[in-house]
Amino acid sequence: MTQDPRLLGRRALLGAASATAALAVTTARAQDAEPEEPAAQPAQGARPGEYLITGAHLLTMDDKLGEIANGAVHVRDGAIVAVGADIQAPGAERIEARGAVVMPGFVDTHWHLWATLARGLGSKGGFDKAMAALAQKFQPQDNVLGVRLSMAEAVHAGITTVCNYAHNIGSPEAARAEWQAMRESGIRGRFYHGHPSDLPKDKLMDLPGLEALAKENKGDGLVSLGVAARGPDRSLAEIWRREWAAARDLDLPISTHVAYSKAVANSGAIKAMADGSFLGPDVQLIHLTQASDDDLRRVADGGSPVGLCPWTEMQVGFGLPPVARIQKQGLPVGLGVDNLALAGNADAFAMMKLTADLAAAVAGEQGTLTERQVLEWATIGGARSIGMEEQIGSLTPGKRADLIMVRMDAVNTAPASRPDITLVRAAQPANVSLVMIEGRIHKRGGRLIGHDTGKLLRDAGAAFSRLQKEAGI
Numbered sequence: 304m305t306q307d308p309r310l311l312g313r314r315a316l317l318g319a320a321s322a323t324a325a326l327a328v329t330t331a332r333a334q335d336a337e338p339e340e341p342a343a344q345p346a347q348g349a350r351p352g353e354y355l356i357t358g359a360h361l362l363t364m365d366d367k368l369g370e371i372a373n374g375a376v377h378v379r380d381g382a383i384v385a386v387g388a389d390i391q392a393p394g395a396e397r398i399e400a401r402g403a404v405v406m407p408g409f410v411d412t413h414w415h416l417w418a419t420l421a422r423g424l425g426s427k428g429g430f431d432k433a434m435a436a437l438a439q440k441f442q443p444q445d446n447v448l449g450v451r452l453s454m455a456e457a458v459h460a461g462i463t464t465v466c467n468y469a470h471n472i473g474s475p476e477a478a479r480a481e482w483q484a485m486r487e488s489g490i491r492g493r494f495y496h497g498h499p500s501d502l503p504k505d506k507l508m509d510l511p512g513l514e515a516l517a518k519e520n521k522g523d524g525l526v527s528l529g530v531a532a533r534g535p536d537r538s539l540a541e542i543w544r545r546e547w548a549a550a551r552d553l554d555l556p557i558s559t560h561v562a563y564s565k566a567v568a569n570s571g572a573i574k575a576m577a578d579g580s581f582l583g584p585d586v587q588l589i590h591l592t593q594a595s596d597d598d599l600r601r602v603a604d605g606g607s608p609v610g611l612c613p614w615t616e617m618q619v620g621f622g623l624p625p626v627a628r629i630q631k632q633g634l635p636v637g638l639g640v641d642n643l644a645l646a647g648n649a650d651a652f653a654m655m656k657l658t659a660d661l662a663a664a665v666a667g668e669q670g671t672l673t674e675r676q677v678l679e680w681a682t683i684g685g686a687r688s689i690g691m692e693e694q695i696g697s698l699t700p701g702k703r704a705d706l707i708m709v710r711m712d713a714v715n716t717a718p719a720s721r722p723d724i725t726l727v728r729a730a731q732p733a734n735v736s737l738v739m740i741e742g743r744i745h746k747r748g749g750r751l752i753g754h755d756t757g758k759l760l761r762d763a764g765a766a767f768s769r770l771q772k773e774a775g776i
């Protein structure tokens with residue numbers, strides 16, 4: 304008799320204590336003392352295994368399951384089979400997780416992967432000009448290196464879903480190259496097909512190229528397709544409306560930057576979108592730093608989710624991310640690292656801490672956005688904001704097995720009496736010891752698996768040097 308995995312999961316849950324007990328920190332076990340996985344098999348080529356992760360403090364991010372002290376997760380065929388306190392899985396490989404939190408991987412909802420290749424460019428002395436000059440020199444192989452470097456860092460940081468807002472697509476080949484590189488990474492994500500970085504306001508993006516990619520896409524793989532549209536901010540009304548219509552004809556979700564400056568906010572872009580039924584759960588709005596309360600209400604009424612990128616929004620002077628106002632409107636929110644040429648790295652923990660602190664600073668009251676709430680934005684909330692909450696974002700039986708293990712017994716995380724607070728306040732990417740995506744292990748014992756980082760870093764360094772030379776910066 305075959306067991307229904309969902310039933311198995313429910314049964315295991317019946318015995319699970321919904322625990323809020325303090326995480327028992329075991330011996331002073333250094334994070335690098337965990338048994339090391341041989342780094343031979345490429346992650347994307349390996350079959351998803353069957354695993355039983357035991358002894359973990361589970362932060363499930365599932366409302367019904369809550370936190371489970373000394374819990375276990377059973378993973379098989381790329382899915383979460385069971386979550387609970389007492390689970391048997393004979394034949395599964397056991398992964399010991401004492402002294403660690405196991406939780407869903409982070410969902411990053413806005414990231415220009417190509418720009419990671421220009422990490423360290425900084426914001427001094429005309430960043431926009433330098434970035435525009437660099438962008439024009441990109442060849443498809445440079446786009447690929449940007450994607451690969453970003454994906455490797457995502458794994459390092461515990462980010463298991465990456466939304467690539469690809470706005471340096473100089474040719475159909477560049478679009479295919481980024482799409483293909485994402486699919487080969489074995490990391491879950493969405494490729495928001497964009498346009499050349501310098502596309503004039505009165506020119507359409509490559510809609511035939513988009514359509515061709517959409518038609519070829521069988522929906523098999525871990526990467527889905529979307530459209531990075533310029534919207535009313537960066538294109539003429541007739542242009543962005545046609546691009547919107549094309550995306551909706553192809554049934555593709557849309558992402559767009561909006562209201563990131565006073566001039567843009569005052570131009571009535573959000574009102575135009577609301578009036579023309581261009582908002583909706585399929586339209587993700589990025590930044591909104593200068594949006595008025597009226598505009599935020601329009602966004603809420605229209606049902607559009609929001610992507611906040613607190614680092615870059617402050618760094619480039621878009622203004623303070625309106626964290627508390629957005630929270631008040633109850634908008635679906637995801638967080639994004641945005642552009643690492645500016646932001647530096649993809650530290651999802653630091654991003655959560657900054658977001659929570661911004662909420663308090665702007666509202667003038669500590670605890671405005673609790674650690675638990677910001678953890679939700681970084682996981683299940685992010686998944687909801689991109690329409691993927693049925694597949695990812697929580698440790699729920701039946702969902703895909705995207706999870707991470709974060710050590711709570713390192714010198715920068717112990718003692719961890721409230722793991723949710725420790726995760727936001729103290730943890731760092733280096734504390735992420737295990738990363739699993741679709742049941743495949745991408746990081747174990749703190750080391751990346753299946754990413755040839757030596758070659759990748761050499762190639763990325765050489766490409767950035769060449770690009771700087773060609774761009775004259």
Ligand SMILES: [Zn+2]
Pocket residue numbers: 413415468560589641642
């Ligand atoms: Zn952006």
